[in-house]
Amino acid sequence: MKKIYVILAIFLICGIGLSIGVYALQGENIWSKIYSKDIDNITFDDLKAARDELNKSNLSREEFEEREKKLKEAIMEKEEKEFPEISVSEVKQDVDTLIEKIKSDISFFEESIKYDQTINEKVRERQKIHVDNLKKLLSEVETKEKSYEEYFSEYENLRLKYVVDYQKLRNEN
Amino acid sequence: MLILVFAITVVSYADFSGNTTDYTFDRSKAKEYMEKYWNNYNIKDYADFTAYGGDCTNFASQVLRAGGVSFTSRTTNPTYNHWYYYGPNWGYDRTATWTGATEFRQHFGDIKGTGKKRAVSMYTFTVSEALENFDFIWLRVSEGDIISHGHDLNSSYHTQIVYDYTIGARPRDIKVAQHTANYLDRSLREYLEQRVNAGQGNEYVFLIEVW
Numbered sequence: 536m537k538k539i540y541v542i543l544a545i546f547l548i549c550g551i552g553l554s555i556g557v558y559a560l561q562g563e564n565i566w567s568k569i570y571s572k573d574i575d576n577i578t579f580d581d582l583k584a585a586r587d588e589l590n591k592s593n594l595s596r597e598e599f600e601e602r603e604k605k606l607k608e609a610i611m612e613k614e615e616k617e618f619p620e621i622s623v624s625e626v627k628q629d630v631d632t633l634i635e636k637i638k639s640d641i642s643f644f645e646e647s648i649k650y651d652q653t654i655n656e657k658v659r660e661r662q663k664i665h666v667d668n669l670k671k672l673l674s675e676v677e678t679k680e681k682s683y684e685e686y687f688s689e690y691e692n693l694r695l696k697y698v699v700d701y702q703k704l705r706n707e708n
Numbered sequence: 709m710l711i712l713v714f715a716i717t718v719v720s721y722a723d724f725s726g727n728t729t730d731y732t733f734d735r736s737k738a739k740e741y742m743e744k745y746w747n748n749y750n751i752k753d754y755a756d757f758t759a760y761g762g763d764c765t766n767f768a769s770q771v772l773r774a775g776g777v778s779f780t781s782r783t784t785n786p787t788y789n790h791w792y793y794y795g796p797n798w799g800y801d802r803t804a805t806w807t808g809a810t811e812f813r814q815h816f817g818d819i820k821g822t823g824k825k826r827a828v829s830m831y832t833f834t835v836s837e838a839l840e841n842f843d844f845i846w847l848r849v850s851e852g853d854i855i856s857h858g859h860d861l862n863s864s865y866h867t868q869i870v871y872d873y874t875i876g877a878r879p880r881d882i883k884v885a886q887h888t889a890n891y892l893d894r895s896l897r898e899y900l901e902q903r904v905n906a907g908q909g910n911e912y913v914f915l916i917e918v919w
Contacts, residue, residue, distance in 0.1 A: 579876030586875065590735040590851060596828070596919055599850075607847050610875050618878045643902050646889045650762035653810070653858070653865040698907035705859065 569605050574613040582610050630676060630683050633690060637673045640694075641666055657704040665697045717841065719832040719861075719912070722818060724825040731778045733919035738775030738852035742871050742885040745770070746892040755796035757807050758888055765867040767887035768854060769793065769806045772869075772918060775852050788814040789824050809864035813856045817916050820861060827854075828917045832861070836909040839900050845915055846873055846880040854916035855884055855896060857903070861912060868894070 565585050568577050589602055644666045648659055672693065676686045749756050749763070754770055757763045769791070773779075779792035786792075786803040788811055795801035805815035814823040817830035831848070838845060849870050857866040868884035871893055883893035900913065 582875050587736075590739065596729070596732075603850060611843075611847070614876065614878055614880075617876075639902070640905070642889065643906065647865075650764075650888050651865045652761050653860075653863045694905065701907045 566602070569609045572609060572612060574609055574616065577609065577613065579610075579613070582606065582613070628683055628687070630679050630686060633683060633686055634673065634676055637669050637676065637690065641669050641673070644669070655704070655707060657707055658701060661697065661700050661704055665693065668693050717833075717837045719834060719837070721829065721831050722825070723829045724817075725828045727825055729826070729828065729919060731776055731919070733772075733775045733777060733852060735775060735851045738771050738869075739871065741771050741774035742869065742892060746885050746887070747890045749887070754793060761807075762866075763887040765809045765812045766807045767885070768812065768867045768869045771852065771885070772854075775918075777918070788822075791815045791824075791826070809856060809867045810858075810862075812854075812867055813858075813864045813914060813916070816854065816918070817856075817914060819863075828919055830917070831915040833913050833915070834910055835900055835903045835913055838913045839897070839904065842897060842900075843880055846882055848915065848917065849873060849882055850917070850919075853918050854914075855882075856914040856916060858912040858914065859908070864914065868896070868899075 565577065565581050568574075569582075569585060585606055589599065589606065592599070592602075594602065644662045647654065648662050648666065651659075654662075672686070672689055675681075675689075744750075745767070750770065754766060757766045770793075773793070777791075780790045780803075782792060782794070782800055783790060784800050786799065786805070788805055790803045791805045791812075793802050793806045798804060803815075804811040806812070810819065813819065813830075816825075816827040817823055818825055831845075833841065833845075851870055851872065853870045855868040855870065856864040857868075858864040866886075868886045870882060871885040872883040874881045874883075879897065882896040884896050884899070885892050886894060903909070903911065903913075
């Protein structure tokens with residue numbers, strides 16, 4: 536009986552050792568592919584795993600930088616091979632997208648009004664007016680009574696007026 | 709064959725790596741901290757500065773601290789040379805560099821050449837240049853690096869911290885974490901586009917490489 540336990544223990548230890556070895560080899564294998572730019576045999580998941588492993592490593596800054604540079608080069612090369620055209624997703628030109636854009640602008644300016652301590656009060660006041668205008672426009676756009684083009688034109692008019700005023704006011708005390 | 713040569717336009721690049729950094733940095737710990745506290749403030753250890761001008765730089769400081777950046781010495785009258793937090797009150801307990809976006813940049817980078825320059829380097833771009841050179845920035849950033857935003861070169865109004873960068877997507881993007889308006893993975897590309905949209909294309913963005 537004792538012998539069986541000993542044999543089982545040996546198998547267990549060997550198994551764990553083998554797993555660790557295989558895991559380590561797989562890790563090294565990814566890096567050797569990255570270094571040799573064998574990008575056809577690396578997946579994006581491999582590259583993500585390599586990045587996570589790199590972040591957890593205890594490499595010196597110089598070693599980290601070197602590995603990260605190689606990693607990013609491999610990512611770029613693979614991305615440019617897999618997605619040769621930069622897929623700038625075409626901005627949809629519809630009312631729903633415009634609604635999201637206006638909401639996003641409102642959040643952006645509200646963040647600035649509340650927390651940006653480096654803008655002067657004139658800019659802050661102008662931003663408040665712009666947010667009020669955007670909110671009014673939003674309620675109109677949400678009715679969807681007019682076409683996208685008409686609403687977008689109103690949005691652009693508001694935006695350009697704001698930008699002109701902002702450029703003028705930002706250097707005033 | 710990909711040629712990694714970028715003809716980039718940059719307002720300035722300051723390399724501080726000649727200075728020996730007095731800390732090491734564990735990026736995975738910094739990431740873990742961002743994940744844990746981006747929307748659940750760590751009020752057990754740090755005060756919340758949202759009502760006192762915003763909490764963005766306080767959060768960035770906490771992340772750097774979690775990653776292993778050491779405190780400097782304490783003093784009753786801290787300057788940009790000091791960076792620590794022992795409590796909410798400015799002075800012996802807390803530095804302005806801990807919570808103020810401008811002061812933080814002056815500690816880890818510089819303001820027009822004057823600063824502690826404790827980070828490894830700092831790039832200065834106009835917002836439009838940053839968008840034009842976005843792949844260059846993507847190539848340079850690592851998790852835990854700092855993105856600071858300014859209307860001019862003398863100050864910063866906002867601090868974000870790099871949480872992630874895209875792999876397997878084009879156009880490439882960098883995801884930043886921040887407090888005040890809380891985000892874990894805000895798109896830096898979209899934020900910069902929003903700044904351009906708001907007439908801030910000629911203003912500034914600073915990339916501070918922490919380690």
